[in-house]
Amino acid sequence: MEPLQIAEKIKQAFPGEVAEITSFRDQVSAHLKKDRLFDICRMLKEDPELDFDYLVDVCGVDYLDKKTPRFEAVYHLYSMTRRHFIRLRVQVPEEDPQVRSVVPIWQGANWHERECYDMLGIRFEGHPDLRRVLLPEDWEGHPLRKDYPVEGFTGEEDWHGYTEVVELSKKLKEFEWGN
Amino acid sequence: MIEQEGKEIKTKEIALSMGPQHPATHGVLRLVLELDGETVVKCTPHVGYLHRGVEKLGENRTYLSALPLTDRLDYISSMSNNVGYVIAVEKLFGIEAPERAKYIRTIMCEMTRISSHIIWLGTHALDIGAMTVFLYSFREREWLLDLFEMTCGARLTASYPRIGGVRNDVSQQFLDSLYEFTQQFPARLDEYETLIDKNRIWLKRTKGIGVISAAEAVNWGLTGATLRGSGVDYDVRKAFPYDVYDKVEFDVPLGVHGDVYDRYRCRMEELRQSNRIIKQCIEQLPTGPILSPEAAKFVLPPKESLFKSMESLIHHFVLMTKGPLTAPAGEVYSASEVPKGELGFYIVSDGTGTPYRMRVRAPSFVHASVLPRLCEGGLIADVIANIGTIDIVLGECDR
Secondary structure (H helix, E strand, C coil): CCHHHHHHHHHHHCCCCEEEEEEECCEEEEEECCCCHHHHHHHHHHCCCCCCCEEEEEEEEECCCCCCCCEEEEEEEECCCCCCEEEEEEEECCCCCEEECCCCCCCCHHHHHHHHHHHHCCEEECCCCCCCCCCCCCCCCCCCCCCCCCCCCCCCCCCHHHHHHHHHHHHHHCCCCCC | CEEEECCEEEECEEEEEECCCCHHHCCCCEEEEEEECCEEEEEEEECCCCCCCHHHHHHCCCCCCCHHHHHCCCCCCHHHHHHHHHHHHHHHHCCCCCHHHHHHHHHHHHHHHHHHHHHHHHHHHHHHCCHHHHHHHHHHHHHHHHHHHHHHCCCCCCCCEECCEECCCCCHHHHHHHHHHHHHHHHHHHHHHHHHCCCHHHHHHHCCCCCCCHHHHHHHCCCHHHHHCCCCCCCHHHHCCCCCCCCCCCCCCCCCCCCHHHHHHHHHHHHHHHHHHHHHHHHHCCCCCCECHHHHHCCCCCHHHHCCCHHHHHHHHHHHHCCCCCCCEEEEEEEEEECCEEEEEEEEEECCCCCCEEEEECHHHHHHHCHHHHHCCCEHHHHHHHHHHHCCCHHHHHC
16 A cells, blocks of 8 residues: 555544644655554554554654654554555654553564653553663653753762762772782 | 472572673673573563663764764674665665665675674574584684775774765775685585584574564564564565665575574575675676765765865865755655664754754664563573574664
8 A cells, every 4th residue: 555545544544633644755654643543553553454563663753842742752664464664753742741552552662662761751651661771760861852961961960870880999999909 | 499398399489680791692681580490480681781872972963974873783783784874864865876886885785794694693503502603603704804894994883885875996806805705605604504403402402492473573573584584574675675685686585483493594594695695796796986976965075185175175164063954854764674683764854964863773672672572481591592593782772
């Protein structure tokens, strides 16, 4: 199926849920509202004509001061049997950054969603194990947000994980040979 | 921890932390294993020890200077990562590399695949207890690394492809040596197979271990040989051909059972196919330019011209500070088949010289997430075989 047709099909099945359909370099994005994302995904997976069995990627984008709602969760889907591709861009507001998790549909979403939560602070409702995945579990802030500086926050104090290591290495130096 | 209770022997569950410093975890992967005797009840992977924020850094660099970051993802197959990034940017800008450059890039990608699979074979066999293969396989890898060095001066972090082509042309000496390699390599592969293919220990430790069905493998998002071992015919080189993969002939080997052994067979066969692709590319290699004329806005001018021409100096300055000024606003997702699986770049451009968002869809990250599924219910010794078979590199997993 042509990607544009797929986007139209979503629009017909869920009227009012597709805000916009855009196309760039032959890739079609369906911009969705977040409320019925789970149902849309289930249709994409279970409709034999669509059969999107492979969730390629889930990621978040922060459009700070560029767009409202601020965040977008981006899903790339591909069908191994039908050989077609589509991108879903789901609008996520800043005040309530929550989306339904699609892990019950695609197991592969598990870590992608965890990473998205870790990096952008978008919460996935119904996720079996929503913890940070790349950063330490007690890290503060979400680095891929546009208001998070590249070099990190340079406050008065270093991150406690770092200071603990420094303290420990000082202590261990007492046992160094030759002292 | 065995307690005697009447006649039954009961064991207490213990938690074992494996890694991050462990030779068989192929980097800094940490697994927390809950064991009942020798059986793994629960497996929790912890990643992120190598997180360097590549995506965040990419957003703050120009399209050109984000290229070396991609070397450091999967550091044993840097060329394929570079090519994956470069084709994504080319797609965004709508430019195309000249034919010769495409052929060279394909050769480089396949050389990388061979060198990466060879490392995988050596270390995987070493983990399971066949040490000899490791020593032999590094012999071929050395040859390939020497060839990389001959082309671009670097053995590991190459940064050789450029947006719109490649950095410099390959020499005749390079092509001759590589052709010689393709002649000899199949015999070397047979040699590896005589070492392990009929080795009873190898077979016992790989057959029927870490089984994942085709439907489940797709559902988990596995790609590359890890997926094809389960018999799913999906290869980015066939599904979304880039460079010259639509002009060369090659087969996509598929497994049947989806166990460690089938994935091993798939990768061995892929080595032969890569060899075949390289051979065809050398034979078909056309003459011509190696950089597209449109690439001038991405590629730094030659260093000598900076001292002579004002234009070059300005061009250099603008490229390094602002990036290409003609970026279109839009978004592309572009996938490439790297040795580990599908490496995707999702680039959002807002019309400035730096990517607004650079998402890296790393195959190793997805493959690491499937470890609990493969390990739980199996023996602790098979955890090692499972880590080896999904072929992860933590640099790419953690980004």
